Amino acid sequence: MIEFRLPSLGSDMDQGKLLEWHVKPGDAVKRGQIVAVVDTSKAAVDVEIWQEGTIAQLLTQPGETIPVGTVMATLLAAGEVASTMPVTPVPPVAPALGPAQAPAMPGAAPSSVLPALRKPASPAARKRARELDVDIDSVTGTGPHGAITIDDVEKFARSAIAPVPVPAMRTVQSAPAVSVAAARHAEMRKAIAAAMSRSKREIPHYYLSEAVLMRRAVDWLKRENETRPLIERVLMGALQLKAVALTLKRFPELNGYWRDGGFQPSTVIHIGVAISIRQGGLIAPALHDVDCLALPELMRSLADLVKRARAGSLRSSEMSDATVTVTNLGEQGVDTVHGVIYPPQVALIGFGRVAARPWAEDGALRVAPVTIASLAADHRVSDGHRGALFLAALREQLQHPEEL
Amino acid sequence: MKMSYREALREALREAMSADSRVFLMGEDVGRYGGSYAVSKGLLDEFGPDRIRDTPLSELGFVGAGIGAALGGMRPIVEVMTVNFSLLALDQIVNTAALYRHMSAGQFSVPVVIRMASGAGRQIAAQHSHSFENWYASIPGLTVLAPATVDDARGMLGLALADPDPVLIFEHAQLYNLEEELSADKVSEIRSARVRRAGSTVSLITYGGSLPKTMAAAEMLAEEGIDAEVIDLRVLRPLDEATILASVRKCRRAVVIDECWRSGSLAGEIMARIAEQAFYDLDAPLARVCSEEVPMPYARHLEEAALPQPAKIVAAAKAMLGK
Numbered sequence: 001m002i003e004f005r006l007p008s009l010g011s012d013m014d015q016g017k018l019l020e021w022h023v024k025p026g027d028a029v030k031r032g033q034i035v036a037v038v039d040t041s042k043a044a045v046d047v048e049i050w051q052e053g054t055i056a057q058l059l060t061q062p063g064e065t066i067p068v069g070t071v072m073a074t075l076l077a078a079g080e081v082a083s084t085m086p087v088t089p090v091p092p093v094a095p096a097l098g099p100a101q102a103p104a105m106p107g108a109a110p111s112s113v114l115p116a117l118r119k120p121a122s123p124a125a126r127k128r129a130r131e132l133d134v135d136i137d138s139v140t141g142t143g144p145h146g147a148i149t150i151d152d153v154e155k156f157a158r159s160a161i162a163p164v165p166v167p168a169m170r171t172v173q174s175a176p177a178v179s180v181a182a183a184r185h186a187e188m189r190k191a192i193a194a195a196m197s198r199s200k201r202e203i204p205h206y207y208l209s210e211a212v213l214m215r216r217a218v219d220w221l222k223r224e225n226e227t228r229p230l231i232e233r234v235l236m237g238a239l240q241l242k243a244v245a246l247t248l249k250r251f252p253e254l255n256g257y258w259r260d261g262g263f264q265p266s267t268v269i270h271i272g273v274a275i276s277i278r279q280g281g282l283i284a285p286a287l288h289d290v291d292c293l294a295l296p297e298l299m300r301s302l303a304d305l306v307k308r309a310r311a312g313s314l315r316s317s318e319m320s321d322a323t324v325t326v327t328n329l330g331e332q333g334v335d336t337v338h339g340v341i342y343p344p345q346v347a348l349i350g351f352g353r354v355a356a357r358p359w360a361e362d363g364a365l366r367v368a369p370v371t372i373a374s375l376a377a378d379h380r381v382s383d384g385h386r387g388a389l390f391l392a393a394l395r396e397q398l399q400h401p402e403e404l
Numbered sequence: 405m406k407m408s409y410r411e412a413l414r415e416a417l418r419e420a421m422s423a424d425s426r427v428f429l430m431g432e433d434v435g436r437y438g439g440s441y442a443v444s445k446g447l448l449d450e451f452g453p454d455r456i457r458d459t460p461l462s463e464l465g466f467v468g469a470g471i472g473a474a475l476g477g478m479r480p481i482v483e484v485m486t487v488n489f490s491l492l493a494l495d496q497i498v499n500t501a502a503l504y505r506h507m508s509a510g511q512f513s514v515p516v517v518i519r520m521a522s523g524a525g526r527q528i529a530a531q532h533s534h535s536f537e538n539w540y541a542s543i544p545g546l547t548v549l550a551p552a553t554v555d556d557a558r559g560m561l562g563l564a565l566a567d568p569d570p571v572l573i574f575e576h577a578q579l580y581n582l583e584e585e586l587s588a589d590k591v592s593e594i595r596s597a598r599v600r601r602a603g604s605t606v607s608l609i610t611y612g613g614s615l616p617k618t619m620a621a622a623e624m625l626a627e628e629g630i631d632a633e634v635i636d637l638r639v640l641r642p643l644d645e646a647t648i649l650a651s652v653r654k655c656r657r658a659v660v661i662d663e664c665w666r667s668g669s670l671a672g673e674i675m676a677r678i679a680e681q682a683f684y685d686l687d688a689p690l691a692r693v694c695s696e697e698v699p700m701p702y703a704r705h706l707e708e709a710a711l712p713q714p715a716k717i718v719a720a721a722k723a724m725l726g727k
Contacts, residue, residue, distance in 0.1 A: 122687040124656050143688055143726040150656060150687045 002051045002075040006038065006060075008068045009047070009319040010195075013040045017065040018072065019140055020119065027055045029075065034315065036072065037137070041187040042283055043309075044138050047316040053077045063140040121148035132157045135312055188281040199343050203258070206384055209336050209374035210391040212398050213361075214354050218369045220401035228296075236354060237328050238299040242404040243397040244326055244349050245269045245290035251390045253382040254347035254375075255324045263346065263381045272322025272342060273302065275309045284342055285314050286322035295404055330354060330371065339376035346378035349394075409551075410580040412558035413443045413519075417481065420562055421451050424479055427565060430457040430466055431483030431519075440485045441521055441580050467493035467518065471501050471570075474516040479565050487522040487574065488534050501570040502545030513568045517561065523576040523613045523663055524711060530699035533707075535663040537574050537612065538670040541640040547571040548640040549594055552615035554584040556638060559591025567594075574640075576613025576663075597644040599651065603633030606721045607651040609674060610661035611637035614712055618661050621717035632721060640670060648674065649682050656687035659720045661712050666694040688724040693717050 006016055016038040023035045034046040035055075053075035060072040121129070121136050125148045129136040132153065139156040141148035199205075217239060225233040248255045248269050256265040269291045272284035285308075287293075287301055308314055325342050330353035337350025352372045359368040373394055377387050397403070407415070420427045428451075429444060435458040438445030448456040459466035463484055470482035484490045490497065501514045524533030541548045547567060551557045557575070564571035571594075600615065601622050610618040615636050622632040635651050637643065652658045658678055662671035671692035678690060696710040 122656075122689075123684045124687040127684045141726075144723055145726075147688070147726070149726070 001056070001080065002053050002077055003071045004035070004049055004051070004073040004075060006066055006068050006070050006072055007047065007316055007320060009038065009040045009045050009316050010042065010191075013042075013068060013191075015065055015067045016040050016045075018060045018062050019044055019138060020062055020146075021058055023055050023058075023073075025055050025057060029053060029055060032317075038316070039138055040319070041191045042281075043188075043312045043314055043319070044135065045314050045316050045319050049075075051075060051077075053080075062146070119148065120145060122150065124150045125153045128153045137312060185280050188277070188283075192282060195342060196340050199340050203341050203343060203346075204379040205341060205376050206379050206387065207338050207374065207376050208384060208387045208391055209372050210388075210395055211357075211370050212373050212395045213359060214369040214371050214398065217398050217401045218354065232296060232299070234295050234299045235302075236330075237351075238295060238302050239401060239404055240328065240351055240398070241271055241273070241287065241290055241302070241326055242293070242295060242298055243394060244324075245271060246404070247390060247394045247397050248324060249291055250393060251382075251386065253386060254377060254390060256346060256381075257323070257344040258346050258378060258380060259344050266323040268323065270321050270323045272325035272345070273305060274325060274327035275306055278310060283309050283314070284322060284325050284327075285309055285318040286320075288317075288321075324349070326351070336372045337374050339374065341376055341378060346381045348376045350374040350376070405586050406583055407554050407558070407586045408580070409554050409557045409575075409582040409584075410441065410443055412554045412586065413561070413575065413580075414445070414447070416558050416561035417444060417447060418450070420479075420481070420565055421447070421455060423562075424565070426477065426479040427481065428455040428457060428473075428478065429481045429483060430459050430470060432459055432461060432466075432485050434458060434483050439483065441575075441577065443575075443580070444483070463489050463492035464496060467496040468500070470516050470518070471496055471504075471514055474501075474514045474570075475504070475512055480516050481561070481565070482516060482518045484518060484520040486532060486534075486577070487520045487536050488532050490518075490520055490536070497540070497546070497570070497572070498543055502543050505569060506545065514570050515565070515568050516570050517564045517573065518570065519561075519573045519575060521577045521580075522574045523578060524695070524700045524707060525578045525613070527702060527704055527707060529702040533700035535665075535695070537640050538662075538664045538668065538673070540572050541643075541670055542673075543641070545569065546641055547594065548574070550574045550576070550612040550638060550640050552576070552579065552612050552636050552638070553600075554582065555587050555591050558586060560594055560638075563591070563594045574612055578613045579616075582616065594639055595642070595644065596639065597635050597637045597647040599633060599647070600636045601632065601634040603631040603655065605631045605633075605655055605657065606724060607633050607635060607648075607655045607658040608661060608717060608721065609635045609637065609648060609651070609658055611640060611670075612663070614661045614663055617712060617714050618717055621661075621714040621721070624714060624718050625721055628722075628727075630721060630725065630727075637674075643674065643677070645677055645681070648678065652678050652682050653685045656685055657721075657724045658686075658690055659717060659724065660690070660692040661717055662692060662694050663712055664694060665697050666692065667697060669694050688726075691720045691724055693720050 019039050020037040029049050031050055031052055032048050035049045036047045038045050038047050056074040056076050058073045060066055128150045134153055134157050139148045139152050142152055143149040252265045268289055270286040270288050271290045272286050274284045276282055285305055324345055325348045327337055328351040329337050330351055333353050335352045339348035339350045341348045354369050354371045356367050357370040359366050375387050375391055433440050434444045435448040435456045467482055470480040473480045504512045504514050523535050540546055549560050551560050608618045618634050622634050625632045633651050633655055660671035660674045662669050664670055671694055675690045693712045693716045698710055701707050701710055
């Protein structure tokens, strides 16, 4: 018997609310398959499973909030036979959700049993969700076949308001419509607050920065993009990510986790990309194996990740397994980023804008595109000397864009 | 005053015959036998054989004669024994009665009223149990009525006769013995649907012989705390969309109950109109309870199983609520 437990979808997560199962008892599951949608305080996340087998029992009901590590489902490994004894202390409530509950409607339209292409929600519920600014995918359905009804949306809207303390302002409670996004935002703010406080409390940061000449990178990218159709053009951000990934291979002490009083280097390079959310807030899902991705592929993955992060449909692995973070605030026009490390990671690399600056070269002063790359690193794991070498290596890497 | 559906129809006939000398009744067994469903019992003695006319067993012939009489200035009421036999008169009804105003560029109208019994539930087997209201309700040029209450049975005939174009009246055979209090206010129009039971959770939309079953279902739902609204269409053509949509917009869920077979049913048409016009108000997929798509069985238990029943309506409504 294999147990599927609620994974931690980020170091700041200690519980999650199951929104939806994508599987039912009897379903065969593969490694990496999305089996459930769980609401962390930050986002609704598609949770993947990393074992293969057949779902035996679903132990958690949609709508339940459970601590990280709770057994959510049991699986039978290949060849294993279902035991008649319930294996877990959690009462098996899953059959109540099974297809057997479908109403015995004689001659029911066959279309009603086809799997829905998206989470089922009534048109009225979708309309109301838009009016209330509720993310419909976060709502748990209680309607026919688990569909989200207008009632579910309104209840969700009310419950989303509830945890936000409104001291001495009872009169505003009659207007929930505008506050759902705000409540959601408040939740995310809390999560960010917890992670960043932990970071500054626990991690002895040191900061380094280095001006990097970007003329070659800019020119090379311009030439490359001239040969590409508009939608396949590569942005500087992707180039920088690739440069960071390749450089990190030589600096393992910047890539990994500080856990249980020691450093665990990571063999893979999953870069958490800091993405600002339009409604406010921040999320840093992972781009996997960036060092192995060709640039066009990396660009596609990055665009996809940004899109999904903003749509709230990230996968559990993306939420939890970044080994290092890169943040690029160049678009906002800053010169230098002094990053706050996302625990339990041990480094954060920042990029400011690429701007035309005076640049001394071969005894002459020229104007050239320059960016300031910065490193915030965990002094428990690495020292300034190694950090400086990393930035120098990154600088050199960016002088050879054709290698990226 | 308490009155049966049958008596109400007879009173309506009597009133119409007395009020207008152009009105006469013709059909199989309407005279000496008093009508297959005893609707015209006693009228032969009262109005004589010129105005209560027995006809040969030829629907094509006597429906055509009725249309001719209407064209000639009379106000005939043609009784086709049941909708099953009206198939023999389809050409007269569809190609002649419904279209003459159009084909004559408005020179002729056909003020005929054609009454017929419809529906199943009395163990008279497949050939005598049809519900083809939907066929007629699809034809421009016809008005199609389905009185489901004693008030409508009493009041619709006179209004139908006043219509300058052909009107079909479907009397569900299960309703003839229905007894209800006749209200003091006479029915005054044949253009709208009625809310027979106000509710807020699910609209049950029906007509004719399915109305009592639907009302029973609404009561059963009420016992489970589900507040159903029941709409009696009354008029199957033209459909009163405003009443249907207002109810659906309020309840956000709708079950259409229709004794026709599901495929091509009037229920399907109503669902389509709801989907077209109230899609964003719906909180559950639309549902319908129709007859099973089998020839109507003779055996009682099979016939009951094939027809819409209160339990099926309740199940459909509950499924819609995720219960």
